[in-house]
Amino acid sequence: MDVQGGRMRRRAVWQRDPVLLVPAALTGVIAVAAVLTPPPLPFTRLLVIAPALAASLWAVWPTLALGAACALGVVWYAVLYGHWDDLMFTVSSIVTVTGAAAYASHLRRQRERTLGQVRAVADTTQEVLLRPLPRRVGQLETATLYLAAAPHAKVGGDFYAAADTPFGLRLLLGDVRGKGLPAVGVAAAVLGSFHEVAYEERSLEDVARRLDTSMGRYCGSRSDLEPSNSNSDSDFGTDAEEFATAILGEIGHDATHLSFLNCGHPPALLFHGDVVRSLDPQSVSPPINLAQTLGLAYSVERAPFGPGDTLLLYTDGVTETRAPDGTYFPLERWARGIPAGVAPLELLTLLHEALLVQSGGELNDDIACLAIHHREEKA
Known part of the structure; x- marks a missing residue:
């Protein structure tokens, strides 16, 4: 046999x-x-x-x-x-x-x-750092897309996470400055901190402050181990130059609204029926690890999020995908052509295909996307 x-x-x-x-x-x-x-x-x-x-x-x-x-x-x-x-x-x-x-x-x-x-x-590294998200949390359905730019790599400087906490479903998506293994190390520090503090802190402001502290400690400890870092060929410079842009989100258990905190990151897109809205922040919040340097506070904003709505978080690798003629990917214009109520996985599949067409099949930057859909209740 x-x-x-x-x-x-x-x-x-x-x-x-x-x-x-x-x-x-x-x-x-x-x-x-x-x-x-x-x-x-x-x-x-x-x-x-x-x-x-x-x-x-x-x-x-x-x-x-x-x-x-x-x-x-x-x-x-x-x-x-x-x-x-x-x-x-x-x-x-x-x-x-x-x-x-x-x-x-x-x-x-x-x-x-x-x-x-x-x-x-x-x-294994990807599974440890980018923990699989639950496909469904109550009335919410999730999907993710992650593409590392480095050949044969599975993890880069972009990151995402979600946690089903007593305060609701909390989301994190961000992009570490720089590339390569140093960026992966910083992303791991931020993600590790998020998976702890998301269950402990009552407000997103406090979560952001804890992430800022954790990233600062990590970067400081690495500088102590590498005293000549500023003279090396690393993608990172001094501690003050190391930061991560990110979006923190929270959808309560009642799933009627979205609270979000934008730390210098590209704005999320909210699909509401045939309308696509860019969630541009009304107040400026600093990138993670720059709060003390810039002297700015974190500010949370709210937006309606009801049945049939879809939230799309993404990193700048999406909007900076270039066509052969140098034009950037028109994300909002593309999003307006997506049918209403599309499932998160299908949405990200369509986005991936559109990015490949835009770039001629050669994506040169890390890309992370997180889609959340509020399922409509069946009668």
Whole structure:
């Protein structure tokens, strides 16, 4: 059963990716050409190509098996047709290339395994930092979209979180200044703090102040460990230059209104029927970790949020997505074309597709989106 199962799995692999059959097909084509052409045309010498090509597609043992088959085929061809002139040269060439190809295949497989482990770590890191959101909380339905700009990365400087607290569903979405691992570290500090204070503090102002304190402590501790940080090539400079823009939101258990606090972040969009409203803050609140530096206080605002409404939070990677001609993505204009009452997951799917069209398939910045939909009560 195990042998048969292994054969079935291998057959399924060939069917999913026919390119894997190219080395074997090439061997067959060269063999036929060698048989059908006159001896002055030594097509058998071309068989060295097959194991060399197999090294980029196959594992070590199949590569060795193909090389052995090519060498034996040349010997069989010489015995059958009596062409001994270049037998030793061709066979030795095939053996040498096959050995080198098998070693190259071994190295490739090692790199693939290492990359697989790195991706597994990245997946785990994403699950730890960006905890999965509950799809439904009471009358609220949620969905998220996260796209990291770095190749093979799963986490960047953008972040989101939600917590079903005694005060209602609390939301956080933001963007750390800078990129790379330093930004991921700051995002982790902010998210860790949010998942604690969201359940403890009664007001969003107090939540924001606690996040500001936590981020300041984290950045300060990192500066103590890296005294030469200001002279390095890091994306971050001094502590005063390290900050994160963010939006904090709270939807009470009665789900009749939205309280939000905008910390220097792009305004959220509120879908109400066929109307799309940008929730531009009426008062200025400082980015996280800049409250003391700027001497500003955090200010909470409110907006109606009833059945059928949808809230979209996003980072600047959305609005700064450029077309080949340099124009930015027109988010509000795009949003006005979305049907009323669309589900959060469908909304973010449509947004992702629109961003890919806008950028020609090349998104060059981290993107995080969080959509909340108030489901209408069924009669």
